[in-house]
Amino acid sequence: MKSNALLGLGASLFVPCFSYAQKGQEAKPQTPNVVFIYADDLGYGDLQCYDGTRVETPNVNKLAKSGIRFLNAHATASTSTPSRYSMLTGEYAWRRPGTDIAAGNAGMIIRPERYTIADMFKNSGYATAAIGKWHLGLGDKDGEQDWNAPLPTALGDLGFDYSYIMAATADRVPCVFIENGKVANYDPSAPIEVSYKKPFEGEPLGKDHPELLYNLKHSHGHDMAIVNGIGRIGYMKGGGKALWKDENIADSITTHALDFIRKNKDNPFFLYFATNDVHVPRFPHERFRGKNPMGLRGDAIVQFDWSVGRIMELLDKLGLRENTLIILSSDNGPVLDDGYDDHAVELAGDHKPGGPLRGGKYSAFEAGTRVPAIVSWPKQVKKGQVSDVLVSQIDWFRSFSGLIGATLPQGTAPDSQNRLGNWLGTDATDRPWVIEQANDHTLSVRTKDWKYIEPSNGPAMIPWGPKIETGYQKTPSLYDMRKVNEQENEADKHPEIVARLQAILKDVRGF
Ligand code: NG6
Ligand code: CA
DSSP states (O other): OHHHHHHHTOGGGEEEOOTTOOTTOOSOOOOOEEEEEEESSOOTTOSGGGTOTTOOOHHHHHHHHTSEEEEEEEOSBSSHHHHHHHHHHSSOGGGSTTOSSOOTTOOOSSOTTSOOHHHHHHTTTOEEEEEEEOOSOOSSSTTOOOTTSOOSSOGGGGTOSEEEEESSOTTBSOOBEEETTEETTOOTTSOOEEESSSOOTTOOBTTTOGGGOOSBOBSSSOOSBEETTEEOBSEEEOOGGGBOOGGGHHHHHHHHHHHHHHHTTTSOEEEEEEOOTTSSSOOOOGGGTTOSTTTHHHHHHHHHHHHHHHHHHHHHHTTOSTTEEEEEEESSOOOSOSSBOSOHHHHTTTOOTTTTOSOOTTOSSGGGTEEEEEEEOTTTSOTTEEEOOOEEGGGHHHHHHHHHTOEEETTSSTTOOOOHHHHHTSOOOOOSOEEEEOTTOOEEEEOSSEEEEOOOOSOSBOTTSSOOBOOOOSSOEEEETTSSTTOSOOTTTOHHHHHHHHHHHHHHHOO
């Protein structure tokens, strides 16, 4: 296996990685349990503790009060696959071809030989698990998986001791959970076939059979395979008893997360808990339905909050809360209509999913990548903090390796910096810049005061359905982030600042 093979290459390969250590980090390594709670498409303004109106998120509010709430934290990309790729590898996704929004039958995008954040925890003595949304491919080759047999490469090759995941997203086939590289609850009477090229004969499609879409109709796309009365992206056959019911996804992944915590209560563990909420199709469990004025999207946020609450409750009960570091964030910004007729647009009212920020999921504008972020570790992190320090998820890798005193093989996490002091609230020095990737690969450089968006030929609005401004312009854009967000392009007024930020981008990108 990768980690052992690498270890076999000899000690010279291993260098301690304290190169970017911030002040106050000379402290001895510690090994708290670490739980990443990674929401999907949850916007900067979607939580009550981030001034979300019209939604109650008591558990997340409580988590925020117990630690630090960040106001200027950034995902690396405004969609899921590149954001997750970067966060788990510490390498910007735009350096690596094939890291855009992945199909459900994509081959595993992070290759086994790559040293991931899970490898880092595992090799430091942690039990590791990934539970929930994956969206980074499985197996060796696009479209060639046999879903009826163990997959040749899966999360066990990336440092996760245990995994219970959705291959991609809830709106993409295959609609089954994969547990440790095999379809969970596999039903031999219903062999699974998946294609993103052509439909299977005799399988009804959403576009031809609206009467079969009894749970949720599509608004754009999502008109291929029908599973659980909901149209999906991609074609699928079989699955039988293994097929998920969307209304049970949160229960199912939360239960598996709780089981993992219980099993590992006596040793340090790293849990990557990636929720399906609040991605489409939003189809929360009945007990969350009809309670929120924003309809299904609001109910899905409340369901997310419930999952967070269950995890905190169990950690409390087991006496683990004090020495567990929980970090809660989102993979990218928000979208209302992302392809299903769930009335998210009409029912939003004055709720602003991106808060005061411009744009949304997919955009180069700030709401694409500025996301909620909360860190709680009662033993070590002072409670009740709110921080506007500029931080990026790309730094989780080396910050946490700094925390636990891990040594990393050379070349690991090349874009990640140890900024543990920022994340633990002991150092308010801003990251000098963060890089953000939009859906069409337009890159932006954000400093505390400025944001530069490089020129792009893309359209001003997302063209396929969601009503979202992209932030793309054919000429350079420069926004003063001390003002109301990204209203006035000041590139002509401040050519020297444009040049400075372009130089940063050139330096980081290499051209
Ligand atoms: C888009 C899907 C959208 C969502 C997104 C990925 C259509 C029309 N839209 O292509 O619904 O699945 O991909 O979202 O198919 S992400 O959060 O996983 O990146
Ligand atoms: Ca997402």
